Amino acid sequence: MLKGRIGLIIQRSQKAALFSASQQRWQTNVAAAEVRDDPEWLQAKPFEEIPRANMLSLFAKIALPGGKYKNLELMDMFDAMRKDYGNVFYMAGMLGSPAFVMTHNPKDFEVIFRNEGVWPFRPGSDMLRYHRTEYRKEFFEGVQGIIPSQGKAWGDFRSIVNPVLMQPKNVRLYFKKMSQVNQEFVQRIRDIRDSTTQEVPGDFLNTINRWTLESVSVVALDKQLGLLKESGKDSEAAKLFKHLDDFFLLSADLEMKPSLWRYITTPQLKKMLRTLDSLQNITLIYVEEAIERLEKEAKEGVVRPENEQSVLEKLLKVDKKVATVMAMDMLMAGVDTTSSTFTGLLLCLAKNPEKQAKLREEVMKVLPNKDSEFTEASMKNVSYLRACIKESQRIYPLTVGNARGLTRDSVISGYRIPAGTFVSMIPISSLHNEEYFPQPKEFLPERWLRNASDSDGKCPANDLRTKNPFIFMPFGFGPRMCVGKRIVEMELELGVARILRNFSVEFNHSTKNAFRSALINLPNIPLKFKFTDLPN
Numbered sequence: 001m002l003k004g005r006i007g008l009i010i011q012r013s014q015k016a017a018l019f020s021a022s023q024q025r026w027q028t029n030v031a032a033a034e035v036r037d038d039p040e041w042l043q044a045k046p047f048e049e050i051p052r053a054n055m056l057s058l059f060a061k062i063a064l065p066g067g068k069y070k071n072l073e074l075m076d077m078f079d080a081m082r083k084d085y086g087n088v089f090y091m092a093g094m095l096g097s098p099a100f101v102m103t104h105n106p107k108d109f110e111v112i113f114r115n116e117g118v119w120p121f122r123p124g125s126d127m128l129r130y131h132r133t134e135y136r137k138e139f140f141e142g143v144q145g146i147i148p149s150q151g152k153a154w155g156d157f158r159s160i161v162n163p164v165l166m167q168p169k170n171v172r173l174y175f176k177k178m179s180q181v182n183q184e185f186v187q188r189i190r191d192i193r194d195s196t197t198q199e200v201p202g203d204f205l206n207t208i209n210r211w212t213l214e215s216v217s218v219v220a221l222d223k224q225l226g227l228l229k230e231s232g233k234d235s236e237a238a239k240l241f242k243h244l245d246d247f248f249l250l251s252a253d254l255e256m257k258p259s260l261w262r263y264i265t266t267p268q269l270k271k272m273l274r275t276l277d278s279l280q281n282i283t284l285i286y287v288e289e290a291i292e293r294l295e296k297e298a299k300e301g302v303v304r305p306e307n308e309q310s311v312l313e314k315l316l317k318v319d320k321k322v323a324t325v326m327a328m329d330m331l332m333a334g335v336d337t338t339s340s341t342f343t344g345l346l347l348c349l350a351k352n353p354e355k356q357a358k359l360r361e362e363v364m365k366v367l368p369n370k371d372s373e374f375t376e377a378s379m380k381n382v383s384y385l386r387a388c389i390k391e392s393q394r395i396y397p398l399t400v401g402n403a404r405g406l407t408r409d410s411v412i413s414g415y416r417i418p419a420g421t422f423v424s425m426i427p428i429s430s431l432h433n434e435e436y437f438p439q440p441k442e443f444l445p446e447r448w449l450r451n452a453s454d455s456d457g458k459c460p461a462n463d464l465r466t467k468n469p470f471i472f473m474p475f476g477f478g479p480r481m482c483v484g485k486r487i488v489e490m491e492l493e494l495g496v497a498r499i500l501r502n503f504s505v506e507f508n509h510s511t512k513n514a515f516r517s518a519l520i521n522l523p524n525i526p527l528k529f530k531f532t533d534l535p536n
Contacts, residue, residue, distance in 0.1 A: 036409045044411045047418060050101065051085050055092040063258045074252050075400050075517035078102075078426055088413040091424075096262035097255075098123060100403070101412060101423045106436065108412045109425045109470035112404050113477045119155045120480045121405035123422045126262070127254050131276045139280070143321045145329045146483055154480075160322050161483060164314045171486040173307040175374050177218040178490060182498040183371070184228040185211045189503070189531050202526025208339045209241045215491045216334040220327045221290040222310030240282045244336045246275045251519040283328040287312065290327070291320075330484065336520060337398060338488050341474075343523045344396030345389055345496060347514060348443045350507035350529060355445060359388055360500045367501045370536050374494055382493060387445035389492050393474040394431050395443055398520050401426035402476060427471050436466045499531075506530040 061067040062077070068084075069077045081091075082104050093099040100123070103109075129148035132140040142153075149157055164170055188207055193200045200207070210227040217225050227237050250272045254261055261269040290312055297304075304313075311330065315323035349356040362385060366378045403424040410417050417423065432440045437447070447464035466472065475482040482488070499505065507529050515521040 040411050041409065041416060044414055044416045047416050050415045050417075051089040053081065053085050053089055053091045055094055058092060059094055059258055073517035074256060074519075075428060075521070078400055079429065082426070082429065088415070094258045095260055097126075097258070098422050101417055101421055102426065103412055103423060104426050104429055105413050106427060106430050106468045106471040108423075109427070109468075111410050111412060112406065112423050112425055113470065115406050115408050115410050116404045116478055116480075117407035118479070119151050120478060121150055121407075122480055123403045123405060123424075124255055127251060127272055128276070131273065135273060136277070136280065140325065141321055143325050145325045147329070147333070157322060157326075158479070158483065160318050161315065161326050164311055165483050166486060168486060171219075171490055172376050172379075174219050174487075174490065175376065175379075175494070177222075177224075178215055178494050179374050179498070181211065181214045181218060181224065181228070182495055184214070185495065186498055186502050188228045189499075190533075193531055197530065198532050199528045199530045202528050204527040204529060205339065205343065205523050206238075206241065208342060208527070209335055210237065211495065212335045212338045212342070212491070213237060213240070213331065215495070216330055216338075216487075217286065218310075219487055220311050220330040220334075221286060222308070222313065223286075223290055223293075225286070236282050236285060239278065240331075241335065243275050243278045243282070244332065245522065246271070247279065247332075248336060248518040248520055248522060250275065252517070255519070279332055280328065283331040284324075286331060287324055287327045291316070291324070330487075334484055334488070336522065338491055340396075340398055340515065340521055340523060341389075341393060341488070342492060342495060343527065344515070345392040345492065346499075346505060346529060347507055347511055348392040348395055349388065349496070349500070350505045351511065352443045353506075355388065355443060356500065356505065359384055359445075363497045363500050366497060370502055370534075372501075374497070379493065382497070383449060384445060385493055385497060386489075387448040389489070389496070390448045390474075391443055391445040394437070394472055396515060396521065397428060397431060398474060400428060400517065402473075430471050436468065436471055438464050502534060503531040504534060506532070 061069045064070070069080055072080060081089075081102070085102075087104040088108070089102055091100045091102050103112075125148040129144060132144045132148060133142075143157070144153060146154075146157060146161070185207075188211075189200060192204075192207065207228070214225055214227050217223055225234060225237065227234055250268060253259065254268060254272060259268065260266055261272075290310070294313055294316065312323055312327045315326055349359065362382060366372075366374065366382060401424055403422060406417060406419050406421050406423060408419045410419075412423065430436045434440055444464055470477070475485040475488075507527075509526070509528055511525070514523065514525050516524040
């Protein structure tokens, strides 16, 4: 029995050490960064003087019954902490999680991003990293994927997938296939809406999720799953949506709040591991089916032109494990994120009919008829569509913020922050702040256009738009910018254009608490949109 207890203690110690190992290696590598003696550094306040949220008081507020932050959603918790500790403060690490400098000051964001290095270290994703490097290491074989990997492993993975996913010419190859999915989306809306009210059911998010997964699938796997057809009641897809919700909700608790999971097997850890196993198994079913189809075609001598090859097929030529993990990650990471963004966009357009009408005028030029096809040439002239998408992401941001590890000594909000420190950038309060965005509560796509004005023609666009480009970067910045950025933009552009070409969209209900805050923001209200057919 004594040996068993000793073994258990050793296992727990090893498990806890795993999560800090990569961080410690990275911090060791940057510890030898150049010593600064320039005026900015010398005149800044010492690191020790930064306001601090110490471990015990913070733990009591977050974790104990009656604690001030105990039952707050993530976004509300960070806002409450900002009010208590200021726009910049040091947050001590708890129960194996690292310490962070938290900043809400947009002037700091550029400094942080400019000091992220060639292989930016993005803190977090410990749970996903543990699942892929330890719990299921036999399957992943050292290939962690985009999100949890760090350092050279991350750099090597991105060097393989970037040419396929980040080049505009590669993404535009999928216009036709994506267009077919959107035609089915439109028909699905007609099929499920109430014949009298023209409203879709409150669970319309399920249909949006199916559209998103279908869209990702045609790019990643060159396959439509049939999820938008009446016959396409795919039980695996329904499970996937449920497990993705669980993943984002559990991640918020396990990654960003005090938890003993790094030391003992907590109930939440067990649930998360089951969730990740399920996500792995379901996405792998789709990927293996696609690989089997491609191998069969190869044996039969089928050679398809580049514009008919999926991301999976292109990556298989380079590395099968990388291709498999990337395809799985696209199916996993490309559903809830895009669905939330699309929901926010549709709510903004539905609640601002004059902006919707203006956008429809632009869409009519691209799609003269309801069944017109998108072309590369026509989609170059949709500046207002892109502005609407961008403005909706400001109104309904997907995430709380971003984080990086500093590779050199930096001055943050007037304090000396040493290399190796993890810094979290939280722009939420600034996105809706008059100081940075005039008329912040208004949905004004014009602020993202050149030489435009607001609806009254009084406020030039250069006064509507923020002067600090680092406040608002929905897809991130630099080398670690979202690898799926161009695919998501294409999905949103083609999807909303097709919707507005066919329907007038209304939402005759309250949008209060429209989203709940988890690792990302998730729709939180019944999405009873009203879709009224337009004449051709």
